[in-house]
Amino acid sequence: MRPEPYSIEAEPYPFAFDPAVTALVVIDMQRDFLLPGGFGALLGNDVALLTSVIEPLSQVLTAARAAGMLVIHTREGHRPDLSDCPPSKLARGQLDTPIGSAGPNGRILVRGEVGHDIVEELAPLPGEVVVDKPGKGAFYATDLELMLRNAQITSLVVTGVTTEVCVHTTVREANDRGFDCLVPGDCVGSYFPEFHEVGLRMIAAQGGIFGWVTTSEHLLTALGAERPVLTTTQGA
Numbered sequence: 052m053r054p055e056p057y058s059i060e061a062e063p064y065p066f067a068f069d070p071a072v073t074a075l076v077v078i079d080m081q082r083d084f085l086l087p088g089g090f091g092a093l094l095g096n097d098v099a100l101l102t103s104v105i106e107p108l109s110q111v112l113t114a115a116r117a118a119g120m121l122v123i124h125t126r127e128g129h130r131p132d133l134s135d136c137p138p139s140k141l142a143r144g145q146l147d148t149p150i151g152s153a154g155p156n157g158r159i160l161v162r163g164e165v166g167h168d169i170v171e172e173l174a175p176l177p178g179e180v181v182v183d184k185p186g187k188g189a190f191y192a193t194d195l196e197l198m199l200r201n202a203q204i205t206s207l208v209v210t211g212v213t214t215e216v217c218v219h220t221t222v223r224e225a226n227d228r229g230f231d232c233l234v235p236g237d238c239v240g241s242y243f244p245e246f247h248e249v250g251l252r253m254i255a256a257q258g259g260i261f262g263w264v265t266t267s268e269h270l271l272t273a274l275g276a277e278r279p280v281l282t283t284t285q286g287a
């Protein structure tokens with residue numbers, strides 16, 4: 052059963068949350084960004100910085116599913132012949148192992164490869180929408196907007212990685228299309244902690260120029276889900 056519309060504590064002011072017209076969008080939680088040997092790691096990033104997103108996001112995903120919300124997953128990547136990869140993107144970074152080259156998880160950022168798929172913890176359920184996108188934004192060159200409009204969605208909860216690249220681009224694209232975007236800060240992550248912080252501040256600044264920022268805890272409360280007490284043995 053869907054919870055009633057609810058006011059979620061957020062920056063810059065409370066977000067009017069109605070799960071009936073809100074989609075949960077999970078951006079690019081792919082092995083290529085989160086695991087060693089993928090695109091993110093080959094760019095020289097410490098992928099361990101993104102793994103903290105998995106646990107709170109998996110709680111939000113479970114609660115959103117239970118509330119009957121529309122759930123949409125995205126994956127950044129390209130066709131095996133790279134015909135949808137702009138030459139500029141291919142050349143960028145002057146990498147030894149560019150997009151399409153072989154890595155430990157298959158060809159880098161290529162659809163159908165192990166590395167391109169979503170991590171097990173957040174795997175889409177049968178029937179959930181998976182949008183394959185060639186760019187950073189989830190609206191560019193995809194049918195995402197059409198699906199959201201057909202489902203009469205007016206608000207998005209945007210999660211995933213990375214905060215300042217694909218999450219930000221998607222929030223900006225959505226905002227320009229008239230969708231209200233709520234970003235739970237602990238459900239998005241970056242290889243650069245300072246970009247993450249500033250990225251979140253940029254969303255909520257100037258009266259919510261791109262949207263609202265909250266926490267998974269506030270969102271889970273709105274969804275009627277208790278945050279479970281973690282029973283970690285770490286450091287014990």
Ligand code: C5J
Binds near residue numbers: 079127212217
């Ligand atoms: C990047 C993404 N960072 N999903 N992609 O290249 O943010």
